[in-house]
Amino acid sequence: MSDNKALAIIVSVIGFLIALALNLFVPDKQDVIQKAYRFILIALSVLYLALGIRALISRDYAKKYIFKSKFIFAMGIVLAVWDLFSSKLDILEMPFFPSPGKVCMVFIDEYEFLLQNVYYSLRLFTVGFLSGIILGIGTGILIGWFARVKYWVFPVLKITGIIPAVAWMPFALTIFPTSFVAGAFLIAICAWFPVAFMTAQGMATTQQVYFDVAKTLGGSTWYQLFRVALPNAFPNIFTGISTASGLAFTTLIVSEMMGAQGGLGYYINWSKAWSAYYKIYAAIVIMAILFSLILKVVSLIQGRVLRWQKGLLYE
Amino acid sequence: MSKELISIDHVYRTYIDANANKVEALSNVSLDINDGEFISLIGPSGCGKTTLLRLLAGLDKPLSGKLSIGGEEITGPDPSRGYVFQQSSLFPWMNVEKNIAAGLVARGVYKDEKSRVQDYVDLVGLEGFEKSYPHQISGGMAQRVAIARSLINNPKALLLDEPMGALDSFTRADLQDKLLELWKKKGTTMILVTHDVDEAIYLSDRVVIMTPRPGEISEILPIELGRPRDRGSEDFLELRGHILEKLHLASTRIEPEYTI
Numbered sequence: 336m337s338d339n340k341a342l343a344i345i346v347s348v349i350g351f352l353i354a355l356a357l358n359l360f361v362p363d364k365q366d367v368i369q370k371a372y373r374f375i376l377i378a379l380s381v382l383y384l385a386l387g388i389r390a391l392i393s394r395d396y397a398k399k400y401i402f403k404s405k406f407i408f409a410m411g412i413v414l415a416v417w418d419l420f421s422s423k424l425d426i427l428e429m430p431f432f433p434s435p436g437k438v439c440m441v442f443i444d445e446y447e448f449l450l451q452n453v454y455y456s457l458r459l460f461t462v463g464f465l466s467g468i469i470l471g472i473g474t475g476i477l478i479g480w481f482a483r484v485k486y487w488v489f490p491v492l493k494i495t496g497i498i499p500a501v502a503w504m505p506f507a508l509t510i511f512p513t514s515f516v517a518g519a520f521l522i523a524i525c526a527w528f529p530v531a532f533m534t535a536q537g538m539a540t541t542q543q544v545y546f547d548v549a550k551t552l553g554g555s556t557w558y559q560l561f562r563v564a565l566p567n568a569f570p571n572i573f574t575g576i577s578t579a580s581g582l583a584f585t586t587l588i589v590s591e592m593m594g595a596q597g598g599l600g601y602y603i604n605w606s607k608a609w610s611a612y613y614k615i616y617a618a619i620v621i622m623a624i625l626f627s628l629i630l631k632v633v634s635l636i637q638g639r640v641l642r643w644q645k646g647l648l649y650e
Numbered sequence: 651m652s653k654e655l656i657s658i659d660h661v662y663r664t665y666i667d668a669n670a671n672k673v674e675a676l677s678n679v680s681l682d683i684n685d686g687e688f689i690s691l692i693g694p695s696g697c698g699k700t701t702l703l704r705l706l707a708g709l710d711k712p713l714s715g716k717l718s719i720g721g722e723e724i725t726g727p728d729p730s731r732g733y734v735f736q737q738s739s740l741f742p743w744m745n746v747e748k749n750i751a752a753g754l755v756a757r758g759v760y761k762d763e764k765s766r767v768q769d770y771v772d773l774v775g776l777e778g779f780e781k782s783y784p785h786q787i788s789g790g791m792a793q794r795v796a797i798a799r800s801l802i803n804n805p806k807a808l809l810l811d812e813p814m815g816a817l818d819s820f821t822r823a824d825l826q827d828k829l830l831e832l833w834k835k836k837g838t839t840m841i842l843v844t845h846d847v848d849e850a851i852y853l854s855d856r857v858v859i860m861t862p863r864p865g866e867i868s869e870i871l872p873i874e875l876g877r878p879r880d881r882g883s884e885d886f887l888e889l890r891g892h893i894l895e896k897l898h899l900a901s902t903r904i905e906p907e908y909t910i
């Protein structure tokens with residue numbers, strides 16, 4: 336088993352080391368400053384080495400680490416090939432396919448501007464997404480609990496739900512005072528639908544026996560709603576939130592590209608205007624990292640709230 | 651001791667089944683239950699045992715007839731009548747402790763009475779499992795939690811719908827003794843639905859034998875054996891034979907159904 340772990344560590348790290356060696360020892364054909372790229376390769380190697388050490392200690396984590404190692408290796412190889420065909424052989428067409436070195440330099444040259452836009456995007460996303468979730472749970476409770484609300488609101492929800500939120504963009508921009516509020520509105524709208532839908536569904540599928548238990552224990556309607564039906568819907572609500580996070584993130588970027596004064600979408604537009612395609616790649620990398628962080632946060636909260644679903648007796 | 655607590659007076663309940671046929675779940679059922687008594691309802695499946703418990707709980711209404719407790723008509727569910735359901739009914743999102751405390755929260759007295767939760771954890775012997783979730787404990791433990799959850803409300807009567815139906819025989823015997831112990835300690839009137847003849851005789855002051863189609867009481871049998879009871883004693887076996895014969899007669903009555 337520990338042989339497996341050692342092997343996994345070597346496999347994980349060696350892809351990046353190959354990419355690093357290639358970058359260091361094959362002469363450049365393109366004019367690129369390589370220091371940022373090299374630093375990132377070293378950082379990635381160190382990161383996966385450190386995670387490997389964690390795998391040596393934790394049995395649970397080791398499984399995950401070993402499973403992922405081949406993919407991590409492939410990541411390093413892809414970087415090496417990309418580097419080879421761009422900065423080393425100059426085969427990939429510029430300016431559309433810049434080398435990894437050129438993309439990585441953006442993080443150094445423009446980190447302040449990037450950070451500012453990341454902050455802007457995160458703020459917009461948080462405000463929009465949270466309002467959408469709260470609105471969604473609220474609507475879902477009403478639909479899930481009151482037959483009359485369901486009759487009138489549910490069809491509306493179903494119809495508006497399938498329309499991509501950005502379709503409302505032209506209206507949003509004229510109705511709301513700032514592009515920030517307009518963006519937040521669009522993100523909220525697209526998070527609202529799946530969350531409301533799943534909340535209502537989760538409540539509607541509560542087993543009758545739980546309501547009977549609540550009644551025989553002396554539980555009021557309030558108790559049955561907030562202590563029985565709503566907790567019963569939590570797993571569904573989180574499915575809704577997970578679905579919503581992808582939609583909301585897409586809407587974030589699109590709405591920023593269409594009219595915002597800041598944010599990663601805005602940054603992409605701005606880079607395009609200058610034909611600085613390598614900056615768009617940098618923005619894409621940041622978006623990928625940002626979105627996986629968002630997913631991570633959602634799943635951490637989910638794991639906490641739904642901890643009753645997991646675990647064994649003798650841990 | 652023999653003060654009357656519950657009165658069931660000429661109760662009828664019919665259901666319409668999936669094929670639009672009338673099912674007489676209960677027909678002309680009358681029974682008086684004394685305060686502190688241990689009653690078992692026994693009979694083949696479909697004879698209306700659950701229906702009768704649900705009527706007593708106030709979860710369902712009779713078509714005609716009257717059910718009352720302490721002289722007052724039963725009009726709806728009330729924490730003074732605890733219910734242990736046939737299927738697993740613990741809230742899966744609450745741990746053992748929270749499940750037991752649910753009745754206190756439901757009645758809005760949790761703040762004042764939360765110190766009692768541990769007493770009820772101990773009462774059913776679940777020390778050390780307070781933080782476990784329902785899927786992490788065994789079926790026998792889950793039923794003990796369900797019993798504690800009802801008892802914490804200090805009900806006058808506890809309605810138990812085949813609480814030991816899904817348990818293996820060892821756990822079952824264990825839980826039977828636990829139930830007797832709780833009954834003696836708290837003096838709660840127990841109304842137990844079961845399809846296990848030994849269980850009914852072992853536990854009850856009176857066994858109510860029911861028969862289906864229509865669901866009605868065919869005999870009320872007092873069990874005048876001293877406690878603790880010996881399942882192997884001659885008197886025990888004689889009662890057992892008597893009940894089994896009654897139930898067998900009942901099943902031959904419905905036999906045509908199966909031969910179609």
Ligand SMILES: Nc1ncnc2c1ncn2[C@@H]1O[C@H](COP(=O)(O)OP(=O)(O)O)[C@@H](O)[C@H]1O
Pocket residue numbers: 665666667673674675694695696697698699700701702865
């Ligand atoms: N909600 C209901 N709708 C239709 N029929 C029902 C309903 N509840 C019970 N019944 C019928 O009433 C009869 C008695 O049911 P029940 O009280 O559950 O019997 P037991 O608990 O003795 O097995 C059965 O034939 C059953 O199918």
Ligand SMILES: [Mg+2]
Pocket residue numbers: 699700701736
């Ligand atoms: Mg039943």
